[in-house]
Amino acid sequence: MATLLHIDSSVFPTQASASRVVTEAFRKHWEEEHPQGTVIYRDLAAQPVAHITAEAHLAGFTDPATHTPEQAAVFAERVKLIEELEQADAILIGAPMYNYTIPSTLKAWLDNVILMGRTGGPNPSAKGTPVTVVASRGGSYAPGTPRESYEFVQNYLKAVLADALGLDLEFIVPELTMASQNPAMAELVPLYEASRDQALAAAATRAKQLAERLAA
Known part of the structure; x- marks a missing residue:
């Protein structure tokens, strides 16, 4: 039976969180594909x-x-988190952008699970495990945008999850999530809605692809 490790870090509840909405959709599709998981x-x-x-x-x-x-005592708590990472067949992380980077709670989790010589180093213990990161952000930091140089979520998580831990990383990026709340961004609402819909579709596709991959 497949095991999914699902991490959320948004401070908002699901109905008010762009990242949680998408991770919830991914998890729903995952559970449909893995009813005994x-x-x-x-x-x-x-x-x-x-x-x-x-x-x-x-x-x-x-x-x-x-x-x-x-x-x-404190190392036992780290080992528990590390073992959850190592035993997962797939990992799902909600990583909203707060002040240009990830929430401090997610950084704390990463600091606990990164252990050189075990999860990190020449032969990382979870190497190859697929990890899907929902990297939501209030504006756009895509290549070519004015704030591209302020993007410290995907760049950082690639360095940590892919390069250090050896995980098979894929991002889903709902952007412009503040458009529906900030009057100054009202004209961007259609772009936000399109980005949201694309993210939800990507979550469904990714969950199905991983199910097929694990069943192969």
């Missing part, structure tokens, strides 16, 4: 993981037999 869900806004501490960081580079009780 498992979904491990982490809502990082509702239940954030602990930010990395000196003890948790250093414990990753020392023999577990030498860990202090405090190191053992």
Whole structure:
């Protein structure tokens, strides 16, 4: 049975979150394709993981037999998150852009699961696992736009997820999500709606493609 690791990080509930709407659509299609499968869900806004501490960081580079009780406790929490990543057949991440980058809660999760010599390094333990990132943003930061140089979501996540962890990365990017709320962006509403519809269609297609890939 296939296992999906689903991570959401938007501070808004589904009905008000562009990223959650799309991850929910992906998950729905995934579950239709895998009715007997498992979904491990982490809502990082509702239940954030602990930010990395000196003890948790250093414990990753020392023999577990030498860990202090405090190191053992915090490292056990990291290992739990790492094992969820390693055991997943596919990963889904909602990564809205906040102030040009990812939410701090998502960064905290990444800091916990990136462990050189295990998930990172020459032979990353989750290498090849497909990961779909819904990278929503209020405006447009696409190549050729005035704010292209301010795009630190896709660039960062490619470096971390694809380059460091060796995951098979694909982005779904709903853009101009503030158009329906900001009067100054009213003329962009049709473009926002088109981007939203494309993202929902991409989520359905990606979920089906992964189901076929895992069944092969």
